[in-house]
Amino acid sequence: MAEQNNGVQPTAAAQERIPTVIADDLHIVYRVYGTGAGKGSATAALNRIIRRKPSTGVREVHAVKGVSFTAYRGESIGLIGSNGSGKSTLLKAVAGLLPAERGKVYTHGQPSLLGVNAALMNDLTGEKNVVLGGLAMGMSREQIRERYDGIVDFSGINEKGDFISLPMRTYSSGMAARLRFSIAAAKDHDVLMIDEALATGDRAFQKRSEARIRELRKEAGTVFLVSHNNKSIRDTCDRVLWLERGELLMDGPTDEVIKAYEKETGK
Numbered sequence: 620m621a622e623q624n625n626g627v628q629p630t631a632a633a634q635e636r637i638p639t640v641i642a643d644d645l646h647i648v649y650r651v652y653g654t655g656a657g658k659g660s661a662t663a664a665l666n667r668i669i670r671r672k673p674s675t676g677v678r679e680v681h682a683v684k685g686v687s688f689t690a691y692r693g694e695s696i697g698l699i700g701s702n703g704s705g706k707s708t709l710l711k712a713v714a715g716l717l718p719a720e721r722g723k724v725y726t727h728g729q730p731s732l733l734g735v736n737a738a739l740m741n742d743l744t745g746e747k748n749v750v751l752g753g754l755a756m757g758m759s760r761e762q763i764r765e766r767y768d769g770i771v772d773f774s775g776i777n778e779k780g781d782f783i784s785l786p787m788r789t790y791s792s793g794m795a796a797r798l799r800f801s802i803a804a805a806k807d808h809d810v811l812m813i814d815e816a817l818a819t820g821d822r823a824f825q826k827r828s829e830a831r832i833r834e835l836r837k838e839a840g841t842v843f844l845v846s847h848n849n850k851s852i853r854d855t856c857d858r859v860l861w862l863e864r865g866e867l868l869m870d871g872p873t874d875e876v877i878k879a880y881e882k883e884t885g886k
């Protein structure tokens with residue numbers, strides 16, 4: 620991957636920086652079908668299928684508008700912005716789950732989006748889900764066996780009894796989120812993307828997660844974290860992207876961007 624230097628000679632440190640994700644003028648557009656009057660019902664959709672008529676009301680939501688940035692190995696990048704500003708959409712696009720309308724995303728390795736890649740099954744026990752989630756993330760059975768105890772300990776699921784042998788539907792939403800994070804964090808990632816996971820666990824779990832994120836970065840990965848909690852962003856990230864209405868408003872060191880964001884939002 621070519622690195623831009625804008626005509627400035629890069630320093631030795633900058634030369635060592637290896638890009639992991641490049642977004643180049645990225646645009647993402649959602650298309651919502653059947654938004655015309657009376658077109659949203661199931662019977663109307665069935666009618667259209669039977670009569671082979673295309674849907675009329677299509678609404679477009681331009682969720683990400685011309686976003687460009689380069690992320691490097693070892694960076695932990697926070698994504699902030701008000702509700703609906705395009706943070707989750709941007710992560711999904713980087714993970715390759717949404718097609719670009721315009722522009723491109725280049726990635727080094729397969730980015731993992733926590734919570735989507737580790738899609739677990741509610742009717743299976745925690746135990747089985749650890750295996751399932753591990754396989755889904757590309758770990759071998761051997762690796763899962765080796766890391767199984769570590770994953771369960773990290774999740775803290777068994778702290779209040781033997782919950783890991785119960786189906787996941789018996790877990791609280793916080794417990795399920797912790798298990799998902801623990802499975803994803805057990806693997807070494809080139810690019811790990813986390814959507815609000817730290818907000819769901821209790822304080823002790825958040826501390827463990829932050830420590831694990833620091834380890835992942837040391838293992839030469841890049842971590843993206845979407846959060847509305849400025850404290851988790853400050854504690855975990857060294858760089859922040861601020862999105863608003865799909866546009867990248869600011870990209871810089873955590874302190875600078877969070878200060879500007881807090882000034883703007885009064886938070």
Ligand SMILES: Nc1ncnc2c1ncn2[C@@H]1O[C@H](COP(=O)(O)OP(=O)(O)OP(=O)(O)O)[C@@H](O)[C@H]1O
Pocket residue numbers: 649650651680681682700701702703704705706707708709
């Ligand atoms: N599946 C979808 N279909 C149509 N529009 C969508 C879809 N998902 C998101 N959007 C729209 O895209 C825009 C960006 O949404 P997105 O979920 O990326 O925002 P966000 O910054 O992650 O918000 P939040 O902080 O509330 O989680 C919003 O206007 C939203 O309504």
